[in-house]
Amino acid sequence: MTREEIEKLDDDYEVCYCMGTTLGEIREAIRNGAVTMDALKERTEAGTLCGLCESREIDDDGDREVHLDEILAAYAKGS
Ligand code: FES
Structure with missing residues (x-):
């Protein structure tokens, strides 16, 4: 999914069904420096x-x- 497609999803879109982690929480974690998969998992539990x-x-x-x-690729590289 491209960044443009991801941008169309609402912040309350649930990305991780198991942990209930939303796209908004993931966007915020990346903005706050969780730019690797391990960091993102640790920060959000997704x-x-x-x-x-x-x-x-x-x-x-x-x-x-x-x-x-896909979210990391779209946001973490500042594209
Ligand atoms: S949907 Fe199971 S860990 Fe994210």
Whole structure:
């Protein structure tokens, strides 16, 4: 998913079903310096249970619309 597509999602969009982590919480964590997968997981707890929200490769059934690695790629590099 591109940054433009991610931008269209609301802050309350739930990215991590297991931990209830929203896109807004993830955006804020990245703004505050959690720019690696490990840091993002530690800060938000997203991706720390089943792990399916981490990447499209892990979520091979495509249950989730957007994944943590896509959000990191969109925001953490300042693109
Ligand atoms: S959906 Fe994120 S850890 Fe399960």
